[in-house]
Amino acid sequence: MEQYNLKLSERLIAVAEFLPKRAKFADIGSDHAYLPCFVCLHDEQALAIAGEVNRGPFESAQKNVSKQGLEERIVVRLGNGLEVINEDDHIEQIVIAGMGGGLITNILDKGVEKLSTVNRLILQPNVDARQIRVWLNEHQFDLTAERILEENGHIYEILVADRNGVHPYKSEMIEKQLLLGPYLMEEKSSIFLKKWREEASKLKLVIEQMKQAAQPDEQKIKKFTQELSWIEEELNHG
Template identity: 55%
Template sequence: MINTLKLSERLKKVSSFLPEGAYFADIGSDHAYLPCYVCLHDRTAKAIAGEVNEGPFNSAKSTVEAYQLSNRVEVRLGNGLEVLDDITDIRQIVIAGMGGSLIKTILEEGKSKLSNVQRIIAQPNVDERNVRRWLLKEGYIVTNEAIIEENGHRYEIIVADKKGTQNLIDPYTEEQLEKELLFGPILLRNKTAIFYEKWQSEYKKLARVISQMKEASNINSDKMERFEKELSWIREELQDEEQSD
């Protein structure tokens, strides 16, 4: 039974950040594949699969029933964290496969449901910085990150734990903070080939945007200054790769 549920490498990596015996909510669960996968491999895990639309909700219920996991995976219909009631003892939240802005909105609108949540695992498809900034503001610290490539796309996974006794390396300056929000504090310290590939691509895109902005009749000087600063940060990180070759 376990071997019949095939999970993408992206979601397998997401699942690796859930502790043994997790009780987690997967928001926007996409057929409940992730909750079922985790519960098939860990008999002590439990999950809530949240879906906002009727079609995916019914598909998720069918998956859970097919794997005979109805006693451990509950499928709920609702918008974002609305699927969690006030007494739910959820300890981890997974939100994967959405834009960073939407993930931030889901977390912001559902803040009242996070009082017992110790870990948030987010996998934004774009705008990772938005997610990191919200987590920092709301008292979570990034304790792990990963960047993977699958089917021609690069994905970042952000793992954040509620502030406790963890050792947090505070950025020395506002600029250092902004750099860590952009690149990811853990990814910056553990640069991989995929990290460099991503930022080589982002460098070209941003350079192109700046070039187009300079040709415009009305130049937004604040935005131009910010983009040029970010371009210089990316250039610095790419130079690190050249020096290590």
């Protein structure tokens, strides 16, 4: 069928794999509704809301949904973050992909009351996954899966959290696990090792520069040195 002619990035295909069958989800910052279209084309019982904050992408998303003949199952809404979700939507999963960790947690914070029916969050930060792990840990969502992949020279992490999942952290090493990811640490894939080798090199430079400052920030130096030792521990056991 012609409508299946929808090319999705490897990153978004990996995100889609964490949605259950018959998903009822919202994709926030939907990037032309590619992900909702892909999911609904492959699962005839899936329903989606595609949320866009800007008029241009909103109109583009509407066109894409219409082109695929999915207007009955995908609603495109214009609004900021979780504003696009209403109580009577009974949304069960939320996807937020392709933003910084800080922006993702900000969106979740501002719309936290919209999460009452949501049992799964699928979050793909471009940077600062740690901030998201901390947020989830403080908001009754248990991290239940993680995935790391490389595409077009960028390394991405996907974090999946369920309400009433299994708590993945060990109290004596929680800070290290929040930084590196408890499941990614266990799996220790070649991409994980590549990412943290690069991060270790950057961190060493930052620490050296900070030490040379006229008034070194000892607290920050201590924090970064601790992080570097955790990273090196993992790399040495890789």
